[in-house]
Amino acid sequence: xxxxxxxxxxxxxxxxxxxxxxxxxxxxxxxxxxxxxxxxxxxxxxxxxxxxxxxxxxxxxxxxxxxxxxxxxxxxxxxxxxxxxxxxxxxxxxxxxxxxxxxxxxxxxxxxxxxxxxxxxxxxxxxxxxxxxxxxxxxxxxxxxxxxxxxxxxxxxxxxxxxxxxxxxxxxxxxxxxxxxxxxxxxxxxxxxxxxxxxxxxxxxxxxxxxxxxxxxxxxxxxxxxxxxxxxxxxxxxxxxxxxxxxxxxxxxxxxxxxxxxxxxxxxxxxxxxxxxxxxxxxxxxxxxxxxxxxxxxxxxxxx
Ligand code: CP
Ligand code: NVA
Numbered sequence: 414x415x416x417x418x419x420x421x422x423x424x425x426x427x428x429x430x431x432x433x434x435x436x437x438x439x440x441x442x443x444x445x446x447x448x449x450x451x452x453x454x455x456x457x458x459x460x461x462x463x464x465x466x467x468x469x470x471x472x473x474x475x476x477x478x479x480x481x482x483x484x485x486x487x488x489x490x491x492x493x494x495x496x497x498x499x500x501x502x503x504x505x506x507x508x509x510x511x512x513x514x515x516x517x518x519x520x521x522x523x524x525x526x527x528x529x530x531x532x533x534x535x536x537x538x539x540x541x542x543x544x545x546x547x548x549x550x551x552x553x554x555x556x557x558x559x560x561x562x563x564x565x566x567x568x569x570x571x572x573x574x575x576x577x578x579x580x581x582x583x584x585x586x587x588x589x590x591x592x593x594x595x596x597x598x599x600x601x602x603x604x605x606x607x608x609x610x611x612x613x614x615x616x617x618x619x620x621x622x623x624x625x626x627x628x629x630x631x632x633x634x635x636x637x638x639x640x641x642x643x644x645x646x647x648x649x650x651x652x653x654x655x656x657x658x659x660x661x662x663x664x665x666x667x668x669x670x671x672x673x674x675x676x677x678x679x680x681x682x683x684x685x686x687x688x689x690x691x692x693x694x695x696x697x698x699x700x701x702x703x704x705x706x707x708x709x710x711x712x713x714x715x716x717x
Pocket of ligand 1: 468
């Protein structure tokens, strides 16, 4: 039994499949007005080094839905992460009070350290390296809209960042065909590509040409060019990503009916236009909703 959820690449495919099925069944249970109070009396600590709308609210609501409680912890409340006391002490102390820890941190090693030194489950709620809860909610959304996952052609246009990396790992585990179209210097690192393609050969390819990359896409996905913590690089990044905007022209180079995805928050007018965000084939807000449905399943699986 897996204690933590830190990275999709480290999870067995069977567990990921089980989580998707559980997410779908809990979604229909809750849509039908019923509840599953499997976490009654349990508490989740939610540690955030970065801002959040979706992750914070959906985890809080997910815990409450399952009969439990969530505590929001800002680094300044506890004197910083790894500053007032070592991460290994934090993990052990949290484990004496709560039944699970969810953490959004800059450094991926922080969630690894917490997991190593906690006896309770630790969930990665985004690090600079990955965003596994987002990618799993995205796979759930793709399955709902396309009726399948295996063989789906997912073209990610933009920065080879944490979201792109988790999607690459999800593609390898679920048999999607992903193309990452990024400007030179912003591609996913070669180790990520090797690890993804080591699970299933040919899962992830890279390109510097967004038009050819979308030409056979079932889904076009993008994310911000300036991730949290990169604000000082904004001017350079906006210049470097010229030609990589998901706009009506680029969508026109893809097959008709291509679905549009974005993890949000979106910077309209930069990585995506207002027009494309709002088009009928945009499934962006279903993605946002599915964060809640996936995470309910994750909380139940790890903490019940
Ligand atoms: N997509 C996502 O994780 O959004 P937040 O940063 O608002 O949590
Ligand atoms: N890549 C973005 C994702 C936000 C959900 C960031 O890290 O800021």
